[in-house]
Amino acid sequence: MKKYTLKNLDCASCASKIEDNLTKLDEVKFVNVNFANSTMTIDTDNLEKVKAKIKEIEPEVEIEDANKEKTIVSTSELAENKWTIIKAVSGLLLLLTGIIFEKEIHNTPFHIAEYLVFGTGYLIVGWKVISSAVKNIIRGKFFDEQFLMTIATLGAFAIDQMPEAVAVMLFYVTGELFQDIAVGRSRKSIKALLEIKPEFANLLEDGEATKVSPESVKVGDTIIIKAGEKVPLDGEIINGNSFVDTSALTGESIPRKVKEKDTVLSGMINQTGVLTIKVTKLFSESSVSKILELVENASSKKAETEKFITTFAKYYTPVVVIGALLLAIIPPLLISGQTFADWIYRALVVLVISCPCALVISIPLGYFGGIGSASRKGILVKGSNFLDALTQVKTVVFDKTGTLTKGEFKVTEIVTSNGFSKEQVLEYAAYAETNSNHLVAKSISEAFGKAPDITRIKQVEEISGHGIKAVIDSKTVLAGNDKLMHRESIEHPVCNVEGTVVHVAIDNTYAGYIIISDTLKDDAIEAIEKLKTKNIQTVMLTGDNKFAAAAFAKKLGIDKYFYELLPKDKVKHIETLIAENKGGKVAFVGDGINDAPVIARADVGIAMGALGSDAAIETADVVLMTDSPSKIVEAIDVARKTRNIVWQNIFFAMGVKLIFIILEYLELLPCGKRYSEIWVLL
Numbered sequence: 001m002k003k004y005t006l007k008n009l010d011c012a013s014c015a016s017k018i019e020d021n022l023t024k025l026d027e028v029k030f031v032n033v034n035f036a037n038s039t040m041t042i043d044t045d046n047l048e049k050v051k052a053k054i055k056e057i058e059p060e061v062e063i064e065d066a067n068k069e070k071t072i073v074s075t076s077e078l079a080e081n082k083w084t085i086i087k088a089v090s091g092l093l094l095l096l097t098g099i100i101f102e103k104e105i106h107n108t109p110f111h112i113a114e115y116l117v118f119g120t121g122y123l124i125v126g127w128k129v130i131s132s133a134v135k136n137i138i139r140g141k142f143f144d145e146q147f148l149m150t151i152a153t154l155g156a157f158a159i160d161q162m163p164e165a166v167a168v169m170l171f172y173v174t175g176e177l178f179q180d181i182a183v184g185r186s187r188k189s190i191k192a193l194l195e196i197k198p199e200f201a202n203l204l205e206d207g208e209a210t211k212v213s214p215e216s217v218k219v220g221d222t223i224i225i226k227a228g229e230k231v232p233l234d235g236e237i238i239n240g241n242s243f244v245d246t247s248a249l250t251g252e253s254i255p256r257k258v259k260e261k262d263t264v265l266s267g268m269i270n271q272t273g274v275l276t277i278k279v280t281k282l283f284s285e286s287s288v289s290k291i292l293e294l295v296e297n298a299s300s301k302k303a304e305t306e307k308f309i310t311t312f313a314k315y316y317t318p319v320v321v322i323g324a325l326l327l328a329i330i331p332p333l334l335i336s337g338q339t340f341a342d343w344i345y346r347a348l349v350v351l352v353i354s355c356p357c358a359l360v361i362s363i364p365l366g367y368f369g370g371i372g373s374a375s376r377k378g379i380l381v382k383g384s385n386f387l388d389a390l391t392q393v394k395t396v397v398f399d400k401t402g403t404l405t406k407g408e409f410k411v412t413e414i415v416t417s418n419g420f421s422k423e424q425v426l427e428y429a430a431y432a433e434t435n436s437n438h439l440v441a442k443s444i445s446e447a448f449g450k451a452p453d454i455t456r457i458k459q460v461e462e463i464s465g466h467g468i469k470a471v472i473d474s475k476t477v478l479a480g481n482d483k484l485m486h487r488e489s490i491e492h493p494v495c496n497v498e499g500t501v502v503h504v505a506i507d508n509t510y511a512g513y514i515i516i517s518d519t520l521k522d523d524a525i526e527a528i529e530k531l532k533t534k535n536i537q538t539v540m541l542t543g544d545n546k547f548a549a550a551a552f553a554k555k556l557g558i559d560k561y562f563y564e565l566l567p568k569d570k571v572k573h574i575e576t577l578i579a580e581n582k583g584g585k586v587a588f589v590g591d592g593i594n595d596a597p598v599i600a601r602a603d604v605g606i607a608m609g610a611l612g613s614d615a616a617i618e619t620a621d622v623v624l625m626t627d628s629p630s631k632i633v634e635a636i637d638v639a640r641k642t643r644n645i646v647w648q649n650i651f652f653a654m655g656v657k658l659i660f661i662i663l664e665y666l667e668l669l670p671c672g673k674r675y676s677e678i679w680v681l682l
Contacts, residue, residue: 001030001043006054007062009038014058021057022050056139084177087125091170094121099163118162126153126169148317152351159341159348198232198266204276214266214283225275231268234286235277236261242273320354353660363646370642378625379635386621389604390639394584395577396531396632399570399598400542400552402591403608404629405518409439409500411447416512417493425512429504431457432470432479440500443516463487467502478505481545485510498547520555527629528556534636539577541570541598570598578603589624589632606632 009015018040019033027046034040040063044050047063054061098117123130126149133146149172156165201217202209202224209224214232217223222238225231231244243255246268255271258264264277266286328347332338367384374381381387401407414422430448433441434457445452459471466487467480478488482495485503492503492510500516528538540561542549549563562573577586588595588602596619599605607620608627624631 001041002065004040004042005064006033006038006040007064008060009033009058014061017057018054018061021053025049025053059135081177081181084173088170088173088177091121091125091166091173094118094124095163095166095170098166102163114162118166121166122153122157122162122169125166125173126150129169129172148321148351148354152348155344155348155351159345161345198230201232202226202229214286217279217283219279219282221279223277223279225264225270225277227270227272227274229270231264231266231270231275231277233266233277233279233283234263234281235279236263237275238278239276240273242275243271245269245271317354320351324348324350324354349660353657363649366642366646366649369645370638373642374635374638377631377634377638379631379638380623380625381635381639382621382623386604387639387642389585390587390622390636391643392585393536393587393604393636394581395537395539395586397539397541397574397577397586397588397598397602398558398629399588399590399595400540400544400549401518403589404524404540404552404556405520407439407518409443409516409518411443411514412517413515414512415494415515417510418512420506420511422512424506425504425514428472428475428477428506428511429479429502429514431472432460432468432477432504433502435460436462436468440502440516444502444514475507479503496547498551500544500548520552521627521629523628523630525556527633528558530630530633532557532559534633536636539573541565541573567595567597570595571601574598574601587632589629591627606635 006015006018009018015033019031022028022031022033022042025044027044027049029043031040031042031044042050051063054063094117098114098121101117102114104113129146129149133150136146149168153165153168156162156168198214200211201214203212203217204222204224217233223232223235227242237258237260239260241257241259243257244264246256246265258275263280264275266283324347327350328340328344331343332340364384367387370387371381371384374387381390398404411426414425416422416425426444426448430444430450431452433444434452434454436442456473457470458474461469463469463480463484466484467478469488470477470479478484478490479502481501482492482503485492485495485505488505488508490503490505490508490510492505492513494513497513497515500518502514502516504511504513531538538557538559540549540553540556540558542552542561542563543565544552544563546563549561552558553561562569565573574586574588585603587604587606588598589606589608590596590599591608595607599607599619604622605620606622606624608624622635624635
């Protein structure tokens with residue numbers, strides 16, 4: 001699989017034609033042509049045949065290696081489109097000259113002056129269209145926009161309506177100019193995003209820093225990042241502290257403070273101090289590489305609307321041509337007093353206004369604009385099909401820890417029993433949990449605040465799903481959940497405690513329990529409230545016990561919650577919700593590696609990107625770079641706005657065409673001319 005740049009690809013339908021024709025080649029295993037950023041991703045063993053086919057389809061399009069070093073020259077929109085502007089202005093001046101002096105030039109012998117003025121203007125603005133139509137006809141390709149424009153305008157010349165012919169070509173060229181500007185701006189937005197790619201890394205070797213390519217740095221190498229430089233690779237700070245600009249990754253403008261042992265991601269900009277970093281990922285696996293790959297490939301995954309319009313245009317154009325032909329022939333034959341000249345003129349008007357360019361161009365650009373808008377907000381949507389899916393979401397399912405909560409467990413309360421002190425309960429629990437890497441164990445160790453004397457620990461047994469049994473100072477210590485107390489027949493006054501709880505028993509006597517609490521993310525409640533205002537159901541899936549789950553669900557205002565779940569249980573619940581949500585889609589939001597199966601199973605999988613696991617991010621359809629639940633609401637808003645714009649484009653384009661076609665057909669009715677004149681005035 002390799003990516004190439006397609007130079008001079010200036011038409012969405014051209015991109016579609018290239019892709020369709022290359023797909024039919026036996027030598028091509030996979031191909032995707034991306035009009036938005038003028039690229040082609042292809043898997044083929046015969047590139048020369050591919051080039052020849054592209055030359056046959058679109059002679060002006062050239063293939064370049066996308067990885068080839070290029071010199072980027074910054075130019076204004078006027079400079080980039082100067083020849084199109086010159087053509088349009090020249091054509092307009094000749095058209096105005098012909099209209100102003102129409103009587104004088106019409107009376108010249110054989111209308112020489114009239115043909116000279118209008119003919120010159122026509123060729124200036126329409127030569128490219130005519131030549132493309134002729135080349136396509138020679139290759140046996142009819143019924144494209146060039147064919148429509150050429151036959152309509154030449155027909156106008158044939159019935160002595162030369163100003164109309166020039167005007168049609170002029171409007172077409174002007175439309176092309178606006179299209180080129182719009183496409184150019186979209187492509188520049190991609191280039192602006194590509195600028196977050198770091199150009200070098202300061203590799204530290206033998207006490208000296210050397211500038212090298214980020215691709216050549218290995219995991220475990222040490223690099224230095226000076227103030228004002230981009231972070232070239234993901235890594236952990238081993239020396240220094242600073243503020244970093246994360247806006248390129250997260251869309252957040254407020255700088256983030258970083259210090260030793262903090263993780264920094266490639267694409268961030270170091271603003272103040274010097275940072276020494278130990279590299280944890282190769283450049284190809286770094287955050288910036290993944291973001292660039294996601295954005296560049298996003299528009300290749302087409303929404304159903306795009307696929308429909310592309311297919312619709314293939315059948316629409318031949319139908320329009322046949323309809324126009326019937327319009328030119330049937331009325332003069334069936335209606336007395338009607339002339340072929342009048343109806344041929346009307347048929348030519350139908351041909352011109354029926355051109356499907358607006359649909360073929362505006363729909364992909366609409367989705368591309370939506371993906372770009374989302375990426376600027378720190379929301380990476382992996383394809384316009386997923387942007388469409390977000391508009392149909394009726395249920396959002398959340399993982400709890402790390403998604404709705406910060407995942408920062410802290411000891412919030414110690415309750416004692418049978419004469420034991422809080423210090424004793426905490427000390428014995430900390431010693432029992434010394435060798436555990438679980439977040440709960442770490443929070444108890446942090447609360448204890450001392451390095452344990454491991455000589456006091458004689459024996460440790462982990463009881464799966466229950467807790468720890470250890471011998472400390474010749475005392476048997478139990479630390480775990482309520483099930484452990486029942487398993488060991490320890491009498492205890494409280495079974496159900498709100499929150500994550502560790503019960504402690506010493507020598508078969510209940511000593512008390514420790515409550516460890518996680519804290520909600522700052523915008524979690526706001527996110528749930530906003531989803532509810534959009535009539536979206538909210539569900540929480542968690543491995544916590546019933547009472548902890550109930551407490552968080554109540555604080556958040558969650559509609560439904562399910563507790564004590566393993567990853568496979570979460571998948572079953574998602575499948576049940578999908579079955580219940582007929583006509584709507586189910587989104588799942590998670591961050592951990594254990595969430596990857598659920599993210600993959602949901603209609604729309606959403607991963608918390610900044611702190612989320614690689615597995616979750618790779619599996620997800622949408623990645624939230626800020627780990628903020630409120631970004632889900634923003635993603636849905638962007639998706640809905642994009643879809644509204646796309647449908648507005650469709651209805652407006654089809655509506656205008658339909659109105660003008662009706663105006664022509666109204667001429668068939670009695671007083672039809674008056675009706676059509678009233679429509680035009682309106």
